Amino acid sequence: MHSLVIEDQPTIGTYLGRLLRDMCGIVDIVETNAEARQAPGTFKYDLAAVDRVLQDGDTFDIVVALNQFSERPAIVMEDIIDELNSGADNYLSKPFEPQELLARLRAVLRRPRLLAPPVLSFGNVELKPGINEVTVAGRRVLLRRREALILEAPLMRRDRVIARHALIEEIYGFDDETESNSLEVHVSRLRKKLSELGGDIEIRSMRGIGYILWMASPR
Known part of the structure; x- marks a missing residue:
């Protein structure tokens, strides 16, 4: 938000x-x-x-x-x-x-457009917005603030692509310095964490468009 x-x-x-x-x-x-x-x-x-x-x-x-x-x-x-x-x-x-x-x-x-559920979930991943706590395959960990915001955005838009520029708006303020690849770095770190924790979802890149949550291929 x-x-x-x-x-x-x-x-x-x-x-x-x-x-x-x-x-x-x-x-x-x-x-x-x-x-x-x-x-x-x-x-x-x-x-x-x-x-x-x-x-x-x-x-x-x-x-x-x-x-x-x-x-x-x-x-x-x-x-x-x-x-x-x-x-x-x-x-x-x-x-x-x-x-x-x-x-x-x-x-x-409390306006419906702004009120996120106390827990957002997809697959075996659950995120508690605001406190940056994620549960993956039953294991609870705290994410970095921007990692949590990156995960929250597509969880709020299940089955929909979130444009890259829209995701940048959600995780950075206008006083933040952003490098051209900084979003990709954060997404990459988040993907690695979800994978290492046994997550069965992945953040998939849609070339030239943005990102979407997807059920990961069985390992």
Whole structure:
């Protein structure tokens, strides 16, 4: 899952980023209206936490713009009044308590498009999203964060190909430095782990298109 934080107070932005990263995966943090307007054109976001007023102006029009996307993110706004009139799904006033923020985030994440099952499975592989724990042939191990995100993406799209660019969007933020073959390196490591653990599925490359989960050939 890919989240966007629009917040010009570094302490709050860092806190929100850490919280969302633990809950959801990849998080981008922007501090100005100019950056916030550019971000949705770079990535497709599932969740946006938006400060109502930044130092360089009001973010009302940004929330309105986010609502124009065919696959709009769930939106939580901080502070002031008219938040819900702008199209936000929930709001909270500053200063807010951590538990109150968690409650708001969980409320918007209950939207069916965003709510992943507690366990994703295919063959003898089971993944618990958010905690990066995979069970393969009865053996439990923790994956690296990006490995877990790579596995989660096709598990959420059973029997469908996930395009390479879409997978990159799900595992990297725009502040991450990515080399041309970095995705393939992560996929290769994940394949090796699944194989060594006795997994009966494989992540198959579809040349020029992307990746799909497939039942592995019997050994």
